[in-house]
Amino acid sequence: MGEDHDIVIVGGGVAGLAIALALHKVGLKSLVLERADCLRTAGAAFNMWPNAWKALDALGVADALRPFYSQIDGIRGFSICSGVCKNVSLKRGGKGDSNVKLESRCIERMALLEALARELPEGSVRFNSKIVSLHRESLSPFTMLELADGTSLKAKIVIGCDGVYSVVARWMGLPPAKSVGRTSIRGMVTYTEGHNFEKLNVQVWGKGLRTGFVTCTDKKVYWFLTRRSQPQDAEICGNAEIVRNAALEMVKDFPDPIAEIIKSSPAETINMADLKVRWVWPWEWGRGMEKGKGSVTIVGDALHPMTPDLGQGACMALEDAVHLSRCLEQAIKSINIAEWGEVQVEKIESCFNKYLQERRWRVSSITSAAFVIGFVQEGSSRFTRFVRDWIFFPLFSMRYILYFAESC
């Protein structure tokens, strides 16, 4: 017989650790099962926008990160096709003597994961624990989780935080995330003597290509590049030097210091990923996610894989965690979790449905906006470049990034 647990979280990424911490803060114990043998570093860093900082404040870890990461002063967008350049200040109101800035920092993935994990009781995260399947006997109120090592675990409540290829989401009946036909390359460079870049989120647009960089700290700079996927991507993605050379070739006509930043980045920070999204219209949320699945739900990329064009995936995962923990706290208070049966499962199921309903419009609008903005910004055709440089840019500047980051 396997072990019994009240709450099992599948996946120890941003979503998994954030929900575990949010539950811990309201007095609920959980076990995080992570397939890797340690916290995962791939992806180097994230832009964390004001909504993420609100969530990190609620989780009590924001102040452990703030002193180490530079607050960004603004966003700068530049098109090498038309020369159009836009600056957006992160100061409230944009002008005047206001020192109140919308908080945006680019933080290292590992630092975020460690900050979340540090606040958890010892033994909360179990590594080398890959879930391969879930099942539930028709009359049982428990969910069984099968692990790759052949062991199994019995859980009252399961929260799937296992990312884009989520086993839990598949079990709940969600369709797989689909490639959007675009690929991203990212990396990080450390200047041991410090750098002189402004504290900006710089984005540069070309033909079918968007690249940019953000200062993380006084020494570290994160960079990214997105472009249409190419047939050889699957072959080269495991070789950082080939990926770097491909990136350098793509930015050869781009202004300084993009190529230099890419050249100086250690190979272990370079990562290539096919961008994926799952379309679930807001009115379809819950359908197929709730049928007979009882006390099982999903959070973060498992629920809403999105393109990174608004830098909101991890920010949304943090928001999800705060929302879900509030719902779950209320639901668990109203039952006796020690006496687990169908009545308790129904209570938790309706709490999970409430959480999904609360999140659906926000997450759907951000997922769709990120997709459309990514498509336009990349400017693959002459028409989209025209729209981007002469309509989209002048009309919206780059304020749409802040609109979604603020409205929560």
Ligand SMILES: Cc1cc2nc3c(=O)[nH]c(=O)nc-3n(C[C@H](O)[C@H](O)[C@H](O)COP(=O)(O)OP(=O)(O)OC[C@H]3O[C@@H](n4cnc5c(N)ncnc54)[C@H](O)[C@@H]3O)c2cc1C
């Ligand atoms: C190019 C790019 C740039 C991005 N930039 C930003 C940004 O600037 N800002 C931002 O907010 N977001 C950004 N994102 C999105 C962000 O990376 C994701 O939204 C975020 O990592 C989602 O967190 P998660 O915990 O849901 O999933 P993940 O980070 O994928 O974590 C899932 C975890 O589950 C584990 N796991 C998977 N399967 C199993 C299993 N079967 N059993 C046990 N464990 C399992 C994995 O090992 C992993 O640790 C970007 C994404 C990309 C691709």
